[in-house]
Amino acid sequence: AGLAAASALASWWLRADLFRLDGWQFPALAGAVTASAALLGLVRGVLSARRRFGALAVNLVGENAVRCLVAAGLALTGHDSPVGYGLALLAGYGVCLTRPSALRLGRAPDNEGDGSPRAGSATAFLAGAGAGQLLGQAVLTGGAVVLALAGGTAAQVTSLFAALALFRAPYTLGVGMVAPLTGWFTTLVVARDTARLHRVLTGLIAVALAGAGAAAAIGWWLGGPLVAGLFGPGVRLADHQNALVAVGSSFAIATLIATIVALAHGRPAALVRAWLIALVPGIGVFALGGWRPLDATCAAFAVVEAVAFVVLAAEIRRANTTLAR
Numbered sequence: 001a002g003l004a005a006a007s008a009l010a011s012w013w014l015r016a017d018l019f020r021l022d023g024w025q026f027p028a029l030a031g032a033v034t035a036s037a038a039l040l041g042l043v044r045g046v047l048s049a050r051r052r053f054g055a056l057a058v059n060l061v062g063e064n065a066v067r068c069l070v071a072a073g074l075a076l077t078g079h080d081s082p083v084g085y086g087l088a089l090l091a092g093y094g095v096c097l098t099r100p101s102a103l104r105l106g107r108a109p110d111n112e113g114d115g116s117p118r119a120g121s122a123t124a125f126l127a128g129a130g131a132g133q134l135l136g137q138a139v140l141t142g143g144a145v146v147l148a149l150a151g152g153t154a155a156q157v158t159s160l161f162a163a164l165a166l167f168r169a170p171y172t173l174g175v176g177m178v179a180p181l182t183g184w185f186t187t188l189v190v191a192r193d194t195a196r197l198h199r200v201l202t203g204l205i206a207v208a209l210a211g212a213g214a215a216a217a218i219g220w221w222l223g224g225p226l227v228a229g230l231f232g233p234g235v236r237l238a239d240h241q242n243a244l245v246a247v248g249s250s251f252a253i254a255t256l257i258a259t260i261v262a263l264a265h266g267r268p269a270a271l272v273r274a275w276l277i278a279l280v281p282g283i284g285v286f287a288l289g290g291w292r293p294l295d296a297t298c299a300a301f302a303v304v305e306a307v308a309f310v311v312l313a314a315e316i317r318r319a320n321t322t323l324a325r
Contacts, residue, residue: 004035017149029086036093046102048179055102059095060176067092125268132271133259136308139275139282140168140252143245143301146286150293155234160297162231163223163242167215167249174253178260185264194324200261201316208254208309212247219246237298244298251305258312262319270315278308 008031011018019026040063047056070088096103144161152160188197223242227235237245255274262270282304286296 001035003038004031007031007034014149018145020154025083026086029083029090032090033093036090036096039096040093043096043099043102044179046105047099048182050102051183053179055099056179057176059099062095062098063092066094125266128268128272129263132268132275135272135275135279136252136255136259139278139301139304139308140164140171140249143297146300147293147297150286150297152293152297156294159227159235159237160241160245160294162235163227163237163245164249166227166230167219167223167242167246168252171249171253171256174256178256181257181260182264185261189264189266189323192323194320197261197320197323201313201320204254204257204261205313208251211250211254212306215246215250216243219243237294241294241298244302248298248302248305251302251309255305255309255312258309258316261316262312265316265319265323267315267319270312270319274308274311274315275304277311278304278306281307 008027011027011030012024015022015027040059044056044059047053047059067088070091071085074084074088141164143164144157147160148157185197185200188200219242220239223246224236224239227237227242259271262268282300285303286300289296289299291299
């Protein structure tokens with residue numbers, strides 16, 4: 001509730017820079033989306049904990065299916081108000097209402113001694129995990145906001161938003177793997193299977209580096225035509241800007257998996273440290289690089305995502321080594 005209110009107030013205060021208009025609709029949508037996202041996170045968390053992965057899959061697909069249907073209806077009937085499409089985004093959270101049982105929580109049996117976190121550590125664990133993932137999502141999705149506040153034109157902000165939406169599509173699909181992977185990695189940690197955990201980390205680093213190289217090539221050669229083809233010829237970034245956004249989005253996927261491993265080790269503070277450390281060179285690139293706002297934003301995004309992955313990989317390596325002792 002506090003975050004939703006803060007989002008609405010901050011959006012109202014910065015509405016001229018963020019939305020290029022004066023009104024209450026978009027600040028209200030910002031607050032409503034924040035509150036609805038929290039509700040959706042609760043539902044998905046409960047479904048995952050109860051191992052109802054089929055219901056979780058329906059929830060994931062249904063959220064965006066509802067949005068697409070509402071948006072398609074608006075387009076077919078000739079509505080072009082951006083507020084209507086904002087309401088389409090909000091409508092997707094209505095899938096929460098299809099699983100009312102997930103909102104009824106009872107006291108769980110005492111699991112102490114079976115490898116589960118102690119009850120006394122739950123608040124600290126959730127606080128660290130929530131803060132770390134909030135920082136990660138702010139980096140992943142906040143580039144357009146940073147560019148708008150830095151003086152980017154409306155066309156540049158729209159183009160960056162579109163490129164981010166395109167290149168983080170694999171990340172969005174990867175979110176569906178979080179629940180099962182969390183259970184699997186946690187099982188490895190509880191079993192102290194450090195050999196397999198080391199192989200997971202080594203494979204993740206190799207895939208991250210290869211993925212970043214492939215993403216750079218795809219962004220450079222295909223990014224422009226893909227963005228223009230999907231969003232219109234007026235929505236376009238330069239080739240090097242598309243490459244930077246693609247590289248940052250690729251590292252974001254690797255960081256998502258590394259985040260699951262770190263949480264399985266019971267180290268949520270590692271997430272916060274990784275993102276805070278990564279923000280330092282990112283801010284340096286943005287503020288001291290001497291580039292135009294759009295170039296600086298794209299470069300800072302790639303740097304922060306890459307450094308966060310490197311730091312988190314180092315944290316996981318230390319956790320694996322400690323577990324082996």
